[in-house]
Amino acid sequence: MASIKELSRREDKLAGGHRLCAGCGASIAVRQVLLGAGDDYQIVAGCATGCLEVSTTIYPYSSWKVPFIHNAFENSAATISGVEAAFKGLKAAGKIPGDKKMKFVAFGGDGGTYDIGLQSLSGAMERGHDMVYVCYDNGAYMNTGIQRSSATPKGAWATTAEVGKAQQGKTQKRKDLTSIIAAHNIPYVAQGSISEWKDLAAKAEKAFAVDGPAFLNVFAPCPRGWRIPYNQSVSIASLAVKTGYWPLFEVVDGEWAMTTKRVTRENRLPIEDFLKPQGRFKHLFRPGNEALLVEIQADVDRNLDYVMKRAGL
Amino acid sequence: MATQKTLAATGNVLVAEAMRQCAPDVMAAYPITPQTTIVEEFAKFVAQGRVHTEYVTVESEHSAMSACVGASAAGARVMTATSSQGLALMWEELHIASGMRLPIVMANANRALSAPINIHCDHSDVMGARDTGWIILFAETAQEAYDNTIMSVRIAEHPDVLLPVMTTLDGFITTHSIDRAQVMDDETVAAFVGDYHPDLALLDDTKPPVSHGNFAGLGGPYFEFKKAQRNAIDRSAAVIKSVGEEWSAICERPFGVIEGWGMEDAELAIVAIGSTAGNARHVARELRAQGVRVGVLKVRVFRPFPFAEIADALGGCKAVAVLDRSESFGAEGGPLFLEVRSALYDRAERPAIVDYIYGLGGADVKLELMRRVFSDLSDIADGAEVPGRLVYLGAR
Ligand SMILES: Cc1ncc(C[n+]2csc(CCOP(=O)(O)OP(=O)(O)O)c2C)c(N)n1
Ligand code: SF4
Ligand SMILES: [Mg+2]
Numbered sequence: 289m290a291s292i293k294e295l296s297r298r299e300d301k302l303a304g305g306h307r308l309c310a311g312c313g314a315s316i317a318v319r320q321v322l323l324g325a326g327d328d329y330q331i332v333a334g335c336a337t338g339c340l341e342v343s344t345t346i347y348p349y350s351s352w353k354v355p356f357i358h359n360a361f362e363n364s365a366a367t368i369s370g371v372e373a374a375f376k377g378l379k380a381a382g383k384i385p386g387d388k389k390m391k392f393v394a395f396g397g398d399g400g401t402y403d404i405g406l407q408s409l410s411g412a413m414e415r416g417h418d419m420v421y422v423c424y425d426n427g428a429y430m431n432t433g434i435q436r437s438s439a440t441p442k443g444a445w446a447t448t449a450e451v452g453k454a455q456q457g458k459t460q461k462r463k464d465l466t467s468i469i470a471a472h473n474i475p476y477v478a479q480g481s482i483s484e485w486k487d488l489a490a491k492a493e494k495a496f497a498v499d500g501p502a503f504l505n506v507f508a509p510c511p512r513g514w515r516i517p518y519n520q521s522v523s524i525a526s527l528a529v530k531t532g533y534w535p536l537f538e539v540v541d542g543e544w545a546m547t548t549k550r551v552t553r554e555n556r557l558p559i560e561d562f563l564k565p566q567g568r569f570k571h572l573f574r575p576g577n578e579a580l581l582v583e584i585q586a587d588v589d590r591n592l593d594y595v596m597k598r599a600g601l
Numbered sequence: 602m603a604t605q606k607t608l609a610a611t612g613n614v615l616v617a618e619a620m621r622q623c624a625p626d627v628m629a630a631y632p633i634t635p636q637t638t639i640v641e642e643f644a645k646f647v648a649q650g651r652v653h654t655e656y657v658t659v660e661s662e663h664s665a666m667s668a669c670v671g672a673s674a675a676g677a678r679v680m681t682a683t684s685s686q687g688l689a690l691m692w693e694e695l696h697i698a699s700g701m702r703l704p705i706v707m708a709n710a711n712r713a714l715s716a717p718i719n720i721h722c723d724h725s726d727v728m729g730a731r732d733t734g735w736i737i738l739f740a741e742t743a744q745e746a747y748d749n750t751i752m753s754v755r756i757a758e759h760p761d762v763l764l765p766v767m768t769t770l771d772g773f774i775t776t777h778s779i780d781r782a783q784v785m786d787d788e789t790v791a792a793f794v795g796d797y798h799p800d801l802a803l804l805d806d807t808k809p810p811v812s813h814g815n816f817a818g819l820g821g822p823y824f825e826f827k828k829a830q831r832n833a834i835d836r837s838a839a840v841i842k843s844v845g846e847e848w849s850a851i852c853e854r855p856f857g858v859i860e861g862w863g864m865e866d867a868e869l870a871i872v873a874i875g876s877t878a879g880n881a882r883h884v885a886r887e888l889r890a891q892g893v894r895v896g897v898l899k900v901r902v903f904r905p906f907p908f909a910e911i912a913d914a915l916g917g918c919k920a921v922a923v924l925d926r927s928e929s930f931g932a933e934g935g936p937l938f939l940e941v942r943s944a945l946y947d948r949a950e951r952p953a954i955v956d957y958i959y960g961l962g963g964a965d966v967k968l969e970l971m972r973r974v975f976s977d978l979s980d981i982a983d984g985a986e987v988p989g990r991l992v993y994l995g996a997r
Contacts, residue, residue, distance in 0.1 A: 374803075
């Protein structure tokens with residue numbers, strides 16, 4: 289695992305000057321992951337349509353200092369699997385030296401990963417391409433104006449899960465995508481957060497070192513969509529971890545383990561600590577929604593129990 | 602020395618054979634009737650170690666074309682094949698492949714679109730893709746499907762073009778019927794298609810890294826990119842011709858963008874694409890033997906559409922029938938009719954022209970139907986009323 293000193297000496301592969309909002313979690317996620325990946329291999333990156341893509345590739349500019357491809361919204365995984373296949377095919381043709389090492393990474397938002405791109409991702413993972421898929425999860429379709437996704441937490445406001453007399457934000461629970469990908473029995477799956485840079489960089493290092501498919505689900509707050517000040521993205525991400533809303537774990541060859549400052553049922557903070565600072569949850573604290581808060585806390589605890597159990601704790 | 606051997610094989614086997622000979626670096630495909638035997642045949646080549654191709658068995662056609670886009674941008678020679686619902690599922694990616702100027706070659710086994718579900722031949726699938734920016738070739742026979750596949754690689758990868766090419770053959774009629782065809786030796790095909798040397802490939806580390814698929818909104822150059830794409834497909838017309846001449850000199854078969862039979866002095870003509878051209882020609886021969894001046898005009902290249910050639914070929918006719926094997930619901934006629942009639946618009950002398958929609962969902966294209974069309978044309982030439990702007994030929 290690289291020290292912070294080593295990480296600081298590595299070249300950023302995503303240049304500043306892009307047009308993501310100040311405090312956007314997406315660019316932090318990309319930079320931490322690509323710094324963690326290290327400089328041992330050349331990297332080719334892809335990205336699904338979404339905030340990250342439209343804000344980093346405004347023609348004729350590009351923030352990507354590695355070869356990059358955007359194709360469409362639902363197919364970042366299939367596209368990068370094609371790039372990886374080309375690498376193998378060109379090696380077989382003798383056009384790329386047989387001993388050359390390259391790594392392929394696909395980025396996608398939660399919409400492009402949990403929802404519309406799930407099939408493409410599942411297919412790529414099952415086929416066993418030598419690639420890392422990174423979901424930057426900001427819990428909604430931010431690029432199109434904060435619509436709900438299957439990653440949006442229950443109770444959150446979104447522009448397609450409104451708050452009114454008849455409804456208090458999103459009525460469904462979020463999907464546990466990381467477990468779904470773990471069920472593909474691929475060599476490496478992990479959940480990280482931009483607030484835990486060391487943990488995330490280490491996970492990225494492992495994911496890139498794997499020969500075969502790896503998946504990282506990175507918690508990446510969106511100040512604009514979560515209705516938080518732009519300088520609070522990292523602290524909110526940290527509260528997601530400390531409340532157990534976003535457990536940090538990894539699954540290495542089928543073995544689950546919780547990572548970093550282990551958050552358990554005993555030491556977790558109450559979920560209100562994560563919800564209260566965010567405008568998208570403010571209706572939950574109005575009189576009449578007490579039961580909903582209890583329900584949300586119970587869901588968080590159940591998920592935490594599940595992860596702890598899988599990790600043998 | 603080019604040597605050819607005569608084979609008895611289905612259109613799909615011959616397309617797979619042509620693909621093997623063109624040696625793609627990547628093939629990403631998903632099965633669908635009646636394309637399936639192409640990807641099955643290719644899977645055998647992979648298992649036998651006869652190709653170096655990385656064969657990506659994707660989970661859908663959308664992913665097939667997505668992977669093709671990634672692989673082509675990476676710098677590989679890329680091929681795939683599909684049909685019907687599969688082509689429809691790719692629609693979004695078809696535009697992306699052409700917009701990113703990627704020389705992907707795809708075979709399409711022409712088949713009807715649901716609903717109701719039907720696996721047989723018509724051209725609804727391809728015609729639905731006619732404005733996606735792909736070059737589109739139609740084969741009449743298995744032989745032509747073989748030849749078109751080989752030529753497609755050269756056309757697509759030509760530096761003046763850099764566009765994807767769809768090489769199509771009629772479902773079952775051509776994909777599954779065993780036909781006699783000449784297959785060229787591997788070395789000659791390899792030399793003819795040559796090596797692919799892309800500019801700006803993702804995997805080319807001799808140049809600074811490139812970004813593909815950038816955002817061009819916010820007053821960006823989207824409009825100008827589309828103009829460049831239009832210029833490229835216009836330029837492809839000359840490339841299609843010269844590649845056709847070059848391949849023709851090697852294999853001794855002709856490859857006009859259109860192919861006329863009896864058109865030199867025809868008064869009555871049928872315009873057709875795909876396998877039906879053969880049916881029409883059969884009946885035309887009968888009528889010629891009786892002294893009727895009939896002709897058949899086959900259109901091999903649908904995009905870019907050979908407007909001038911078609912107008913020249915039909916200019917001297919009295920009455921023309923266009924056979925459309927697909928609908929353009931609510932339009933003045935089927936897709937081929939719209940193009941042909943438009944091609945004639947600038948001519949001072951214009952023949953009477955009728956559209957026949959035929960053979961949808963694999964409805965039989967019987968010779969009687971062709972006879973009826975020529976008979977209608979003869980009546981029209983003699984002054985009868987044009988039988989409505991659009992006739993459903995042979996529908997019960
Ligand atoms: C097929 C298709 N459907 C819808 C869209 C519109 N669209 C573009 S980005 C986006 C949402 C992206 O959400 P997410 O993946 O979570 O990324 P974020 O913008 O939040 O970073 C949507 C709905 C599209 N581009 N393509
Ligand atoms: S809307 Fe949210 S996800 Fe999009 S750029 Fe702004 S902060 Fe980032
Ligand atoms: Mg999102």
